Amino acid sequence: MKIAVLGAGYVGLVSGACFADFGHEVTCVDTDPAKIESLRAGRIPIFEPGLDDIVERNVKSDQLRFTSDTAAAVAGVDVVFIAVGTPSRRGDGRADLTYVYAAAEDIARAVSGFTVIVTKSTVPVGTGDAVERIIRDAVPEADVAVVSNPEFLREGAAIEDFKRPDRIVIGLEDERARAVMAEVYRPLFVNQAPVMFTRRRTAELIKYAANAFLATKITFINEMADLCEAVGANVQEVARGIGLDNRIGSKFLHAGPGFGGSCFPKDTRALLETAREAGTPSQIVEAVIAVNEGRRRRMADKVVRACGGSVAGKTIAVLGLTFKPNTDDMRESPAIDIVGALQDAGAHIRAHDPEGMEQAARVLEDVEFTSGPYACATGADAVVLVTEWNAYRALDLGRLKEAMAIPIFVDLRNVYRRSEVERHGFTYADVGRGG
Known part of the structure; x- marks a missing residue:
């Protein structure tokens, strides 16, 4: 054709x-x-x-x-x-x-x-x-x-x-x-x-409904991660335990810094407006948007706490800038808000991303971009893993520690095991793995 x-x-x-x-x-x-x-x-x-x-x-x-x-x-x-x-x-x-x-x-x-x-x-x-x-x-x-x-x-x-x-x-x-x-x-x-x-209108709504539902799953497990931290539970095990239920499924139940990208933020907002115009406001979608927008700044607060309560004058190494791996897309990436909040708190940001640095340079100011994860960590007071690229999944933790001024590792994607990182002498913070 x-x-x-x-x-x-x-x-x-x-x-x-x-x-x-x-x-x-x-x-x-x-x-x-x-x-x-x-x-x-x-x-x-x-x-x-x-x-x-x-x-x-x-x-x-x-x-x-x-x-x-x-x-x-x-x-x-x-x-x-x-x-x-x-x-x-x-x-x-x-x-x-x-x-x-x-x-x-x-x-x-x-x-x-x-x-x-x-x-x-x-x-x-x-x-x-x-x-x-x-x-x-x-x-x-x-x-x-x-x-x-x-x-x-x-x-x-x-x-x-x-x-x-x-x-x-x-x-x-x-x-x-x-x-x-x-x-x-x-x-x-x-x-x-x-x-x-x-029918045509049904097909149009299917797309928005699908993205809103997936965004809701992400937001739900992120709220469960906060609860896990407070009560001493492990969000990864909670996610597996509920995901084994075929009615729920395991996808999109990975706790982290919130959703971003070109689809979920835009489509949830558009669906919310469509529902309001139709006179059937969607309180669930409205809550999802609000919770997700607030979560990114709270991830910056997690970094500040890991650094003893202040990042003023400190160098923070950020690994991963795109909203997800295997793309150079920076649209509504959580890294944008996290970097901005850390800069507002007085930190100097050094960053690396395997594919996204050219796009990141267009939306992030006063960031020092580096050639690789170890160059990024050199002299840093903390490393923050924001996007779970494969390139960051098997870092040489000994080499990483030697490069840093202070060995603090904040893992916003729960890529590493606490025992493994702490064995190399790091102070380690993750998301929702309190027990």
């Missing part, structure tokens, strides 16, 4: 590359000419394991193309995916649909023949209705079917998630789109990926 993908950001680029790898003819469109030239030259603007190989392979075979010309890309294709950004609006938390609506207007002027328009971006309930209205107002004779097909990609594992998904959700109002979307995803049928056809 011939497919156009509007937006060559994270979702658009991964989706377009994977569709091309399935054998479809794909053209990715982006309004940034510099990004298009970089992609044509084989330079990938994001870090996602395996993505560069797939892009290179499919560009060479001419299955995947990049352009800034929306009209040329859309004309004559079978399916157009809208995969542009939907950032939170300042002030009210609603999803900013400016780029989605602009894409709809561009599509309306370019489509020819029956075309399925698919919203891949994460959008509030009713956006598909608005997209269809925009297209029909612009070109009343346009023969289109507007579909919702939310993405469920984890950064750092996006290729695997796309090719072996838990489910594929397709929301439609025009039954003609069913056969087209089935053909788009036909290569996944061999893996028996569950395909769920539903």
